Amino acid sequence: GVHRTVFVVFFLRGVTIGVVGASSLYVARACGVPQNFLIATRGVGLTLGPALLGNSIGRAVWSGNSQLFGAAALAAMSFCEVAIPKIVSGALIFPTFLVFGVAIAMLDTFGDVVLTTVHRERCTTPLNIANAFYGLGGMVAPYLVVLAPEHTWHVLALAHGTLAVLLASKRVLRGKPADWKAKVRGEA
Known part of the structure; x- marks a missing residue:
């Protein structure tokens, strides 16, 4: 469960960063x-996020x-991705x-914390795999922007x-995973 989700999130993060790079000029115009300024504003969010919400993670x-935390962050991203191509105001x-x-x-x-918490000293391989998925997402992004420029943000x-x-x-249907405490302690 945790690996698949983190790897998908890292892949989508790579796609997202690539889409921002490939389409931010159009958004800015x-x-x-x-x-x-757009890229710098996103950078401020990238910096403030862990600083302000690190304890929450x-x-x-x-x-x-x-x-639930991951779902909330994904929902926030989805909301922003729906809004970004529709906004025509700098404010x-x-x-x-x-x-x-x-x-x-x-x-x-969050992905880094989950993988390092679950795997502890054996986290090298999962982190490298997650970063490989990020790289794959980054490679896919420009093609997505070229193939469907009007719909790229909606796909994300x-x-x-x-x-x-x-x-x-x-989480709502099944409750907390039965072995979450063992996973957090690195025993699972």
Whole structure:
């Protein structure tokens, strides 16, 4: 469970970062703002996210609520991805990119924390696999933008939203995983 989810999240993160890079000029022009300001705003979110919410990540993992935390971050990303191509105002695009950056950072940090918590000293291989999935996502992104430029952000929103619903549904329907304490202690 945890590996598949983290690997999918890392793949989607690679796609997301690639899509931002390939399409941010169009977004900036539509909103009438400099592209570098958009990327910098996302960067502020990437920096502030772990700094402000790092303890929440730890609490989510150590309390067995990692699925709900991940679902919330994925839902935030999905919301931003629906909004970004529709926004034509500089005043609205900046807070959206800030929240987008925070959500990306939360998922990135969260994935690292989950893998290192579950695997402890044996975390090298899972982290390398996760980073390989990130790289694959980054390679796919430009093709996605070229093949479906009008729908790229919607595809991302659908992917992140679907994963959020699946994670939250699994948690709500099945409750906490039976072995979550053993996993957190590195015994599973």
